[in-house]
Amino acid sequence: MFELLKEQPKDKILALVQTFREDKRPGKIDLGVGVYKDAEGRTPIMRAVKKAEQLWWNAEETKAYVGLAGDPAFSDAMIDLVLGDAVPRDNVAAVATPGGTGAVRQAFELIQMANPNARVFVSDPTWPNHLSILKHLGMEVVLYRYFDSESGSVDFNGMLEDLGGMRPGDVALLHGCCHNPTGANLTMPEWDAVIALLNDKGAVPMIDIAYQGFGEGLEADAAGTRAVVKGCPEVLIAASCSKNFGIYRERTGILMAVHHDAARKALTQANLAHLNRQNYSFPPDHGARLVTLVLGDATLRADWEAELEAVRQGMLDLRTQLASELQRLSGSDRFGFVAQHRGMFSRLGLSPEKVEELRRDHAIYMIGDSRINIAGLNAQTVPILAKAIVEVGA
Missing domain, CATH: 3.90.1150.10 (Aspartate Aminotransferase, domain 1)
Incomplete structure (x- = not known):
């Protein structure tokens, strides 16, 4: 074989x-x-992570599974960090994942389950693993212009023109901040224009936010994502803790699915838990626990x-x-x-x-x-x- x-x-x-x-x-x-x-x-x-590890080493009493979706306290902490008060907590389904890559993979699989005909519009260029995973899953990819190499800035007119080809049910993959690989980011007026276009086309935004805090600061780096969550009826968000907490090898990430119709949350949550079960059952907990401790303790x-x-x-x-x-x-x-x-x-x-x-x-x-x-x-x-x-x- x-x-x-x-x-x-x-x-x-x-x-x-x-x-x-x-x-x-x-x-x-x-x-x-x-x-x-x-x-x-x-x-x-990081200093706070090291202190949290010491605290958890003394407090941990079991290595039993936490749950298919991970520790709810981790989801609460990360939703607050990324989304703030942009949307009520009851409108957000979430699962812990093995790193941001795991969140991206689960998001693509959820899209495939919900709409097998969905096309995913991806910035040209993007993080290479986006394209690799989409190819592996057999999902249709449409590239949209993003970067002008001559000026070193966002080709926003080209981006809007290419996203104009979206159909209802298509997905636009966006970088929440600190675009990889270019470092060129959308301004808030540009985010607003993208939101209007997505809503006009009936397309769903998916945001990969892997570098919150590395750009303009924690709050400023989340501003685009929060605007999308406020402005669009459905949003997928894959977030990573690898960079801003420095816990690369702990593989700590989260996938969020936001609905303005809170009644859909339970169904989406069940499907996210199902995907976790199929791929790796229970997500790793150690890194998520450290993040929860750091975010939940004022001094840390x-x-x-x-x-x-x-x-x-x-x-x-x-x-x-x-x-x-x-x-x-x-x-x-x-x-x-x-x-x-x-x-x-x-x-x-x-x-x-x-x-x-x-x-x-x-x-x-x-x-x-x-x-x-x-x-x-x-x-x-x-x-x-x-x-x-x-x-x-x-």
């Missing part, structure tokens, strides 16, 4: 990670993998928010430094958009050939489409990157 299996496409990001590890050159720079790193190149455990939450804000500000400082250094060395403001982007990523607009030249001649690793992880830099490596970019003639 196994001889009938076919070779699967390699994940380009994971392949780049392996190539980086095998590179023996000193001073190599990894800007590829999408994991936050501090100035020393570490992905630290204040410390978490302070550390998260320091992380956010550090990335903004690196963006400003890189844009300024590129302008100084090149005499051009071509890369000024880097300072305007938000989150861990920016897409520099370099050709694949220039990206390869940076790897080959300067030991600087980035994704082939020139997406860089800003958090892979520090104050000492920013000038090295800027000099190399200018030297390859980018």
Whole structure:
């Protein structure tokens, strides 16, 4: 039987990670993998998370299953964090998932169950795993324009024109903040225009929000998602705790389904629990428990928010430094958009050939489409990157 299996496409990001590890050159720079790193190149455990682990180690008395949907307290805490008071709690069905990726996968499967003919409109570009999962599930994908490489900004007119092709029951996949891979985000007036278009077309928004707190701040980063929840009758939201709580390996995420008609919540909740049962039965609890403890304790939450804000500000400082250094060395403001982007990523607009030249001649690793992880830099490596970019003639 196994001889009938076919070779699967390699994940380009994971392949780049392996190539980086095998590179023996000193001073190599990894800007590829999408994991936050501090100035020393570490992905630290956040202070509040560490304290919550110590508290839970003393308090935990059983490793029994929690429930198909996960701990209700985790859902309550995350719904409050992401949605605030945008919608009554009784209007939100939710399940804990193995990371944000698990939430995305469950959302796509729920869409498929509800409307097998639904097309999913996806930004061009997007996180590659969006497309990989949709392909695996056999769902129809329609790309919509999103990023203008020349200006480094959102191609909003192109986006609206392409989303204008949606039909009732189609789904528009949107990034809640800190767009991956471009770092270019919608303004609030643009969010309002998208909401109006979705309602006019009878389409359903699905929001992937994986970087809340990394862009403009916790509340500001949730503003677009909250506007969609207020303005659209049905919304799916996949949220991740990997980045803003730094608990990547704990695989902690949540899928929310919002209805303005609260009577539909019970049916949706039952279907979400059914999907969990089919895929992995009970979701992991340890990371979810830590998030619940942090968000539910005033002291821990204040410390978490302070550390998260320091992380956010550090990335903004690196963006400003890189844009300024590129302008100084090149005499051009071509890369000024880097300072305007938000989150861990920016897409520099370099050709694949220039990206390869940076790897080959300067030991600087980035994704082939020139997406860089800003958090892979520090104050000492920013000038090295800027000099190399200018030297390859980018």
